[in-house]
Amino acid sequence: MSGKGSRIKAKRHDPGDQYRLLFESNPHPMWVHDLETLEFLTVNEAAIHRYGYSRDEFLGMTIKDIRPPEDIPDLLENISKVTEGLDDAGIWRHKKKDGSIIYVEIVSHTIDFNGRRAEMVLANDITKRLEAEEELRLKAQLLDRATDSIFVHDRDGNFLYMNEVAYKSRGYTRDELMGINLHDIIVPEFSGNIDQRIEAVLENGEAVYESANFGKNGSIIPIEVHSCIFDSGGRKLILAVTRDITERKDAEKLQREKTIAELYGFIVSALPVFASNVPSHVRHNLIRNFAERFDKNIRPRFEKEIEHLPCGLNVDKSIKEGIPVKFDIFILWLGRLFENINIRTNTSYEKTDPEGIKANLEFLNCPWKGDAKANPIFCFICRTIVLRSFTWTKQSGSAQQKSSIANGSKTCIFEIQVKLKDTGII
DSSP: OHHHHHHHHHHHHOHHHHTHHHHHHOSSOEEEEETTTOBEEEEOHHHHHHHOOOHHHHHTOBGGGGSOGGGHHHHHHHHHHHHTTOOOEEEEEEEOTTSOEEEEEEEEEEEEETTEEEEEEEEEEOHHHHHHHHHHHHHHHHHHHOSSEEEEEOTTOOEEEEOHHHHHTTTOOHHHHHTSOGGGGBOHHHHTTHHHHHHHHHHHSEEEEEEEEEOTTSOEEEEEEEEEEEEETTEEEEEEEEEEOHHHHHHHHHHHHHHHHHHHHHHHHHTGGGSTTSOHHHHHHHHHHHHHHHHHHHHHHHHHHTTTGGGGSOHHHHHHTTOOHHHHHHHHHHHHHHHTTTOOEEEEEEEEETTEEEEEEEESOOTTHHHHHHOTHHHHHHHHHHHHHHHHTTOSEEEEEEEOGGGTOSSEEEEEEEETTOOOOO
16 A cells, blocks of 8 residues: 555656646647746647747746746746745746747646646747737727728628727617617618618629618618628628718709709790790790700719619619619609609500510609690600600610690600610610
8 A cells, every 4th residue: 555655646746747648738838837946847849849949948947038028027926926825827928039929828826846846837829819809909990980880790680890980970879789780770761672782792792872871869861882791700791881971962952952943943934935926946946955954954963863873773673574774773863853843753664575665754743734735835844854864875765755734634654765785874
């Protein structure tokens, strides 16, 4: 029994037997150092590889030699705590043989090493992790300084990240907006298209479109969205950068109101000329004058707005129904233009032949119904708007008026035909 007990005691104090398996199989640096002299008593291969010293060099050094000089006071203070029976733990800076600094997370406890009071240390190098965390922190700071709202969400509209502008500009705290789904902050005008937008981004990799968000107080914020897809751990996520375009929309509204005012002013000024006793050639000159002014004032806005109108168009629905998207966009723009002068419209499509399609643009009301019967200026104005704007599309086809309220029909109907193979807009 005594012999067996002696062997057990010998093993307890023999580092070659007790700690070799732990040392040599551990992928992290490990060593044992004397708590009084701070000398290294043994090290594993991982420590030799990580710090760049040979085993003999290690065994001729103290732990002071692997600490930057300015950290020595903290080292000694920590050693004093260990000698009082407290375990060592924390993150420390260590110096490699080549002078470079690494950050290590320490786990240790005191042991009896061949009769010497010692500390066995496991040092996990976390330099890369800290660098990555610092990089993420800096990126987050940069994103928070961005003037645009930045969101990351999944295909279901669940937010995974947002920068400071994203939640503050909408009147929320970060936690509040993170707990709300994307679908819940999209205004109804655009909410019907959001799932299709997400699927389009997932399929095409990116998309640019206009939308609008609700603020916490119920305000509406018009936005321009730039979305792209990226992969995170095998999971497809969407990065959306949104810009508040309130000022742009206000400017467009002012320009539209100015244009409408000019249009009304022109119509009013033209009324005396369109008296029944005015020669027809004078009327023709007036119509030509109006067409030229319409070209000058409205066409630049047409070319700008036509790029953004897909935001208000259900593109998938157009394609499904066999309507060329660009042609549908033009008809949408035309209908909105007439809405600006208080004319409500309705549109229907039909195939004219295997290679053609026709849009019937119907006016449901006429603001000048009584006057139009006595004075043709109003019918000329509407007809000029339709025919002239159609020429801007550079499409092969025709546009003509099929019925008029002024002539006794219930509604005014314009018929616009194009070939399916030639439906470009601009």
